[in-house]
Amino acid sequence: MLSQLRKVLAVSALSLVAVTAAHAADKHKVAFVPQLIGIPYFNAMEAGGNRAAKDLGVDFVYSGPVDTNPVDQLQIVQNLIDQGVEAVSVSVLDASSIAPVVESAKAKGIKLFTSDSDAPDSGRAVYVAQATDEGLGTTIIDELVKRVGGDATIGIVSGEATASNLNAWIGFMQKEAAAKYPKLKLLAPQFAGGTAERAAQISGDPMAANPD
The missing domain is CATH 3.40.50.2300 (Response regulator)
Structure with a gap:
């Protein structure tokens, strides 16, 4: 990359x-x-x-x-x-x-x-662009499924809520999940505003609520 x-x-x-x-x-x-x-x-x-x-x-x-x-x-x-x-x-x-x-x-x-x-x-x-939005979004989901399985619960922590590229990637992630992994559960996206500290903070809540 x-x-x-x-x-x-x-x-x-x-x-x-x-x-x-x-x-x-x-x-x-x-x-x-x-x-x-x-x-x-x-x-x-x-x-x-x-x-x-x-x-x-x-x-x-x-x-x-x-x-x-x-x-x-x-x-x-x-x-x-x-x-x-x-x-x-x-x-x-x-x-x-x-x-x-x-x-x-x-x-x-x-x-x-x-x-x-x-x-x-x-x-x-x-x-x-470094790649297509579709290519990035679908690859993210496919690679995650390889690691956690097709019936897992996956949270999405993104950057800025107004960033068009990030929102496009999320859209293709959701589309790929619905089409290929019907048992996969995607949680609603959370937005960290581009900071690792904020991302780590907001990741804790869905992980605690969804230990699987």
């Missing part, structure tokens, strides 16, 4: 350079805004971005919120736009609220696209 994420950022950086070729006289400056900083998943994307930037000779800015706060994320994106980066990629926390910053980027000739988590109705330039 980490190597795949690095490939995603490498492709993203190539796309950024391609869409900003008109500024070839200057060193390109591109940015990636994750859902939050400091977790292994996005650390891998940062590493991929840095490696691609070195290979391509561009400046790469990695900046994101310290927790999954959509308001903070949008402000970071807007700050990057105001600083004049040539392109910015966002792993979107709230697809319903990003359209104004997309328009702000367009007004300044900045390419804004999404990666990992999309906002398809925002007017973004393109979406770069």
